[in-house]
Amino acid sequence: MCGIAGFINDFSMEEKHAILTDMTDRIAHRGPDAYGEHVDEHAALGFRRLSIIDLAGGDQPIYNEDKSLCITFNGEIYNYQPLREELLALGHTFRTHADTEVILHGYEQWGTHLLNRLRGMFAFVIWNSKTHELFGARDHFGIKPFYYAQMNGTFMYASEIKALLAHPHFEKELNKKALKPYLTFQYPALRETFFKGVFKLPEGHYFTYKDGQLDIHEYYDEAFEETRQKLDDVVDTIDATVQDSVRAHQIADVEVGSFLSSGVDSSYVAALARPEHTYSIGFGQGSYNESHQAQELAGMIHLNNTSRELTDEEAFSYFPQIQWYMDEPDSNPSCVPLFFLSQLAAKDVKCVLSGEGADELFAGYIDYGVHTRSKAIKKATHLLQMLPESTRQAIGRFAKGKTFHGAMHLYENLAPARENFIGQARVFTCDEADALVTDEYRDAPSVQSIVDAVYDRVEAKTAQKSQKISELKKKQYLDLHQWMPGDILLKADKMTMAHSLELRVPLLDKELMAVAQKVPTRYLISEENTKYAFRKAAARHLPEAWYKREKLGFPVPIRQWLREEKFYTVVRSLFAQDFVREFFDQDALLKMVDDNFAGKTDDRRKIWTVYSFLTWYSIYFLGDGTKPDVQKLA
DSSP: OEEEEEEESOOOHHHHHHHHHHHHHTTGGGOBSEEEEEEOSSEEEEEEEOOOSSTTTOOSOEEOTTSOEEEEEEEEETTHHHHHHHHHHTTOOOSOOOHHHHHHHHHHHHGGGGGGGOOEEEEEEEEETTTTEEEEEEOSSOOSOOEEEEETTEEEEESSHHHHTTSTTOOOOBOTTSHHHHHHHSSOOSSBOSBTTEEEOOTTEEEEEETTEEEEEEOOOOOOOOOOOOHHHHHHHHHHHHHHHHHHHTOOSSOEEEEOOSSHHHHHHHHHHOOSOEEEEEESSSTTBOHHHHHHHHHHTTOOEEEEEEOHHHHHHHHHHHHHHHSSOOOOTTHHHHHHHHHHHTTTOSEEEOOTTHHHHHTOOGGGTOOOOOHHHHHHHHHHTTSOHHHHHHHHHHHTTOOSTTHHHHHHHHSOHHHHOOOSOOOSOHHHHHHHBOGGGTOSOOHHHHHHHHHHHHHHHHHHTTOOOOHHHHHHHHHHHTHIIIIIHHHHHHHHHTTTOEEEOTTSOHHHHHHHTTSOGGGTSOSSOSSHHHHHHHTTTSOHHHHSOOOOOSOOOHHHHTTSHHHHHHHHHHHTSGGGGGTBOHHHHHHHHHHHHTTSOOOHHHHHHHHHHHHHHIIIIISOSSOOOOOOOO
16 A cells, blocks of 8 residues: 655656655655655656555566666556466566556556456556556555646646645646535535635546646446346355455465454455454443444454544544545545544554445445334335336326335335435435535536536446346445545545555455446345344344344534534634635525534534544645644634
């Protein structure tokens, strides 16, 4: 796991070296073990290393035999060993045992076809000094970040945006179109980031850059379909593939630990991996602390567990640093405990496993349409799914807005997905966001246009194959291309790398995706639970209380924070600053936080979303973009 940064232009070699050093210094937390660079008359490639595989020989950049190709790489390739053997048999010469060199020689041998042979997480660039072409790619799901910009004749890229800010050709300007969608989604929802002109390379895509021309191409996408598999066969295949993935994700030359919460996903991974160390975290003694259940499970299955309880003061004190590490505002409350959980684990290990991915692959979210505990209503809804499409959609639309029990459940299961589902967060409605922001920030892509583009894509792809998939699988597809790379994976990467910790996600694996995309819809969400088939597989390794437990996420006590005077005062004082008027109706904002504090309303998520943005903006635009000090509370 590492950090990469670089640029293409014709600065002098001396200038390139100085700029590249500054860029990579800003992401030194991603790779404190070593620094490497390639600088020539046209290109500058920089690298910060966190040593995980081939500790002695894996420093980068790495070159091919004639040094015409040079690679810097962030990530891990879990099937690099068989690929290496294949490339050796084809005549390639290796000087390391690192997975990085496998990518380099694989690109020589197979070109872009290499990408679909890789199993892992990655963001890398390969510079061809003969043709002056830069080739780069991001992994299938977007586990590893990759940002790029073209400014003032320079193409620049990095693992984190903060590295780009160090380049003299970088022009820092706020992307005004990003704010309004963020208020609804809670994360940056556009390909163009909050920094105007800075873009994210989409998941499952590669690019080439040559002579000032940037070309981006897709190499991978999920292919959901409906099958008629039997439940026992589905469960067997899921369990076998999860076990294989966990084994693959443990390949390392350092100890691999594991995060452990009270939920089924991380518990399943830890039970299979059986690491020397597991880690848990929570707030206080009540319902916001999952670490007690995690410790209980660790005792039952004989694992070592280290846990700690966070204080509210810690959360608020470090929050500006959390937003700095994130690069862009993200109001997902789980950023906070994940930051401290990573800090805890990094005291012992360099690498941990986690449970991200299972909810998207196997339908674990209640927002996919689980809005009743009544098994009768759930069963009836499953039966109604068998009706012709026009009939079930008409029933779903009829239930919209009705108040009888089960109406929302019927609506969100039977109506078209694009009419009711935008992903796992809906903080402000579009009308609420429009009313709160100032005129200058209202001109932005609508939430519906953002999700429709994804729905259009999946529907077009299934139509090409003369297939139809369920509305539930369309929701999964949307989350895999919005929520997953935009929020879940981004915070996982940034919060762990803040502490020089590599995070691996064995439940978000292309081999497991190949299984998940064929699971019959009826085995995804049943009248019993979400993630039904996945839980059946986990049941072979976990006690019932764990494989059946409803999803909690990382519980964070935002509600009580915003009704406690010392924290309310911190938030309100920020909302009251003069610069806030540029973005928001300040009077409405102050009334929102005051009414919430008084208990008249419960707008905690809205307040936290605005607070996250303003905190981030204060650091990167009112400040100089350097890491802030720990915030002192009165």
